Amino acid sequence: MALxxxxxxxxxxxxKQAGDKIMAIYDRDFAIYEKQDTSPLTEADLAAHECIVAELEQISDLPILSEESADIAWDERKTWQRYWLVDPLDGTKEFIKKNGEFTVNIALIDNGEPVLGVVYAPAKRISYVGLVGKGAWSGEGEELTPISAQPHKAGDTWKIVGSRSHQSPxxxxxxxxxxxxxxxxAMGxxxxxxxxATGEAHLYPRLGPTSEWDTGAAHAVATAAGAKVTVLDPQNPLNSDAENLTYNQKESVLNPFFLVSA
Known part of the structure; x- marks a missing residue:
């Protein structure tokens, strides 16, 4: 279906173009560099970043904040009302392990809230698209179908999303x-x-470090599908009055702990 x-x-x-760049590297040996925070940075991150930035600049004059070009002064960033938030390759560790659970992430942020998000898993050829207020879709290849979050029902098993690379007591x-x-x-x-967002899980609690570009696109997908993404207090993790997770509201790009719930 057309969006x-x-x-x-x-x-x-x-x-998808960025995903093609990644897959061209995925099936061969690739170089691994070290970023300042010691996480692995591959050729694929840089190839996808360059592709996304060049293409976004062709369709929009909004500023772009990408994991691979994050050294933008807060004095400049705090003036942004609308901007693109990009993680060209989320799940670099999954990429290096070659388990397919890595994604391209592009979000449009409007006054601190993700309003459009695309998550593409190139090894799986699965796309997720969220337009807040209009709906969310997912599918393989060119076929997209509507998705919606599914609240837990009494008597059903709670399905809780965990991480392959991180786990918190x-x-x-x-x-x-x-x-x-x-x-x-488990998922990366x-x-x-x-x-x-697709109803395959009820909750995703994140009690470990993430940056805003890690979550922006999928946050838009989850919200558009009817889920909530809220700040998580470890002492009161199921607080129904928790604040929504927001973006570009402070100098640090680190997220607080958060909970995705249907």
Missing amino acids: PDPLAEQVLRIA EIQNLLAQLEGETELV SSLKLCLV
């Missing part, structure tokens, strides 16, 4: 507060948020 917004179609096309505190059986659904990269 109800030409801009979303263009962003999806750009994400505080999650046990959250699990202990849920009534009924729980099942951990921003696909974790997408599992809640």
